[in-house]
Amino acid sequence: xxxxxxxxxxxxxxxxxxxxxxxxxxxxxxxxxxxxxxxxxxxxxxxxxxxxxxxxxxxxxxxxxxxxxxxxxxxxxxxxxxxxxxxxxxxxx
Amino acid sequence: xxxxxxxxxxxxxxxxxxxxxxxxxxxxxxxxxxxxxxxxxxxxxxxxxxxxxxxxxxxxxxxxxxxxxxxxxxxxxxxxxxxxxxxxxxxxxxxxxxxxxxxxxxxxxxxxxxxxxxxxxxxxxxxxxxxxxxxxxxxxxxxxxxxxxxxxxxxxxxxxxxxxxxxxxxxxxxxxxxxxxxxxxxxxxxxxxxxxxxxxxxxxxxxxxxxxxxxxxxxxxxxxxxxxxxxxxxxxxxxxxxxxxxxxxxxxxxxxxxxxxxxxxxxxxxxxxxxxxxxxxxxxxxxxxxxxxxxxxxxxxxxxxxxxxxxxxxxxxxxxxxxxxxxxxxxxxxxxxxxxxxxxxxxxxxxxxxxxxxxxxxxxxxxxxxxxxxxxxxxxxxxxxxxxxxxxxxxxxxxxxxxxxxxxxxxxxxxxxxxxxxxxxxxxxxxxxxxxxxxxxxxxxxxxxxxxxxxxxxxxxxxx
Numbered sequence: 001x002x003x004x005x006x007x008x009x010x011x012x013x014x015x016x017x018x019x020x021x022x023x024x025x026x027x028x029x030x031x032x033x034x035x036x037x038x039x040x041x042x043x044x045x046x047x048x049x050x051x052x053x054x055x056x057x058x059x060x061x062x063x064x065x066x067x068x069x070x071x072x073x074x075x076x077x078x079x080x081x082x083x084x085x086x087x088x089x090x091x092x093x
Numbered sequence: 094x095x096x097x098x099x100x101x102x103x104x105x106x107x108x109x110x111x112x113x114x115x116x117x118x119x120x121x122x123x124x125x126x127x128x129x130x131x132x133x134x135x136x137x138x139x140x141x142x143x144x145x146x147x148x149x150x151x152x153x154x155x156x157x158x159x160x161x162x163x164x165x166x167x168x169x170x171x172x173x174x175x176x177x178x179x180x181x182x183x184x185x186x187x188x189x190x191x192x193x194x195x196x197x198x199x200x201x202x203x204x205x206x207x208x209x210x211x212x213x214x215x216x217x218x219x220x221x222x223x224x225x226x227x228x229x230x231x232x233x234x235x236x237x238x239x240x241x242x243x244x245x246x247x248x249x250x251x252x253x254x255x256x257x258x259x260x261x262x263x264x265x266x267x268x269x270x271x272x273x274x275x276x277x278x279x280x281x282x283x284x285x286x287x288x289x290x291x292x293x294x295x296x297x298x299x300x301x302x303x304x305x306x307x308x309x310x311x312x313x314x315x316x317x318x319x320x321x322x323x324x325x326x327x328x329x330x331x332x333x334x335x336x337x338x339x340x341x342x343x344x345x346x347x348x349x350x351x352x353x354x355x356x357x358x359x360x361x362x363x364x365x366x367x368x369x370x371x372x373x374x375x376x377x378x379x380x381x382x383x384x385x386x387x388x389x390x391x392x393x394x395x396x397x398x399x400x401x402x403x404x405x406x407x408x409x410x411x412x413x414x415x416x417x418x419x420x421x422x423x424x425x426x427x428x429x430x431x432x433x434x435x436x437x438x439x440x441x442x443x444x445x446x447x448x449x450x451x452x453x454x455x456x457x458x459x460x461x462x463x464x465x466x467x468x469x470x471x472x473x474x475x476x477x478x479x480x481x482x483x484x485x486x487x488x489x490x491x492x493x494x495x496x497x498x499x500x501x502x503x504x505x506x507x508x509x510x511x512x513x514x515x516x517x518x519x520x521x522x523x524x525x526x527x528x529x530x531x532x533x534x535x536x537x538x539x540x541x542x543x544x545x546x547x548x549x550x551x552x553x554x555x556x557x
Binding site: 007043044066080 | 128129140141142144145149210220221224225228232236238239241243264362478481512516546
């Protein structure tokens with residue numbers, strides 16, 4: 001079992017810090033928001049509007065829309081398809 | 094408005110192959126994909142910001158994918174990434190949108206190679222964070238080199254399950270087991286159809302060997318019945334099944350895991366083709382709808398070609414061969430090849446496709462889904478993830494008179510969410526078929542209307 005969820009067989013991009021609901025998340029360039037949050041131990045990406053149930057990454061390829069969060073003010077973005085940027089502000093939709 | 098000879102929707106192997114053949118013959122080809130890079134699923138690349146090292150280079154999917162991408166670039170194919178094709182209101186004019194703007198692409202010919210997505214199979218707890226499709230687990234592993242979990246149970250059937258189980262265990266995930274409802278000998282029935290496609294056999298054996306080396310138990314005749322957890326996955330329960338895949342009571346086994354990956358085959362992504370007016374037919378063995386196509390993979394809409402898993406799940410080699418045949422046909426239709434040239438050059442591809450068709454048929458037969466799989470949900474289980482519609486909601490609607498997916502949709506909102514039925518249409522059809530005693534092929538598809546995917550950037554539509 002490698003150390004942590006990031007596999008060591010690739011050299012990732014530079015260190016990037018972004019915030020998720022105000023909490024600073026440290027990740028690497030090229031990673032998607034959903035993957036970076038998962039690697040940081042955060043699996044719940046949203047709570048459903050009607051019953052408030054937690055949802056996270058499911059299909060990983062942009063078809064299920066369970067991973068949507070508000071990114072830099074834009075709601076409904078699929079975090080599995082969104083690359084992180086330094087200073088990006090991600091909030092639960 | 095952008096003008097091009099050929100628009101290809103989808104930069105996976107099928108789309109790339111079509112664009113390459115057309116471009117090499119002198120056709121101006123533009124490929125759009127809503128992903129950030131080409132490759133689709135099987136040839137998913139790591140981000141440009143990652144530098145590849147030797148062990149990654151050795152992985153054949155990365156190598157083969159990069160070779161095809163290089164061929165496309167060398168042939169002069171143009172690309173637009175992060176670009177979603179969402180509708181067609183006039184013949185030959187595809188509406189697309191990316192993060193900043195909308196565009197209309199006027200193309201003399203269109204290839205839609207939209208690929209496939211995992212067939213969702215509802216079981217109690219399947220919406221918990223930590224539950225992935227096998228495609229999703231693989232996308233994370235391949236595309237981000239990040240593990241979906243530390244300790245995982247895999248459940249499903251078919252070739253992709255074997256591949257992903259092997260890849261996850263090799264990457265260091267503690268795979269506590271793989272639960273597959275088919276009998277242990279199901280895969281052997283495919284052997285006679287392998288013919289001379291030896292790589293298919295050796296690949297399969299290699300994946301099995303990896304699982305044995307990593308001591309991953311393979312539970313045949315076993316199905317995932319329940320996923321447990323308060324806020325995220327904490328455990329998964331499996332049970333032995335009978336020949337119809339119905340759980341045998343008292344045979345349950347519980348595993349403490351932090352993630353689950355489920356994969357019961359793939360569904361062709363036919364949403365955009367349907368919006369474009371392409372006729373569909375039901376494939377009873379694969380249990381999916383797929384488009385009607387000519388021998389050159391032209392759809393029922395003249396000038397629109399459909400290739401790859403998006404037209405019927407058959408794997409990467411078929412996708413590439415179909416793409417090549419379509420690309421050649423398009424080049425001839427546009428006058429870049431002499432009359433009959435496309436057919437002549439397609440001969441080796443057609444021969445290979447005939448062999449692979451036998452293989453695909455054998456795979457579909459070996460891994461055909463049985464009815465018990467569609468009875469694992471309970472009343473509280475979510476049927477429509479987007480709109481939070483439970484199976485009990487569907488039952489209530491049916492008792493109120495809803496007997497088609499369209500009526501279920503209007504009574505419960507099932508299928509109205511942003512995934513537009515990709516996660517629930519097949520489930521709903523199977524449920525309705527079981528409840529009303531009809532064959533699932535007689536359940537009408539929900540109506541297809543644009544957008545093929547939600548258009549989020551409303552501001553972009555205001556311009557132009």
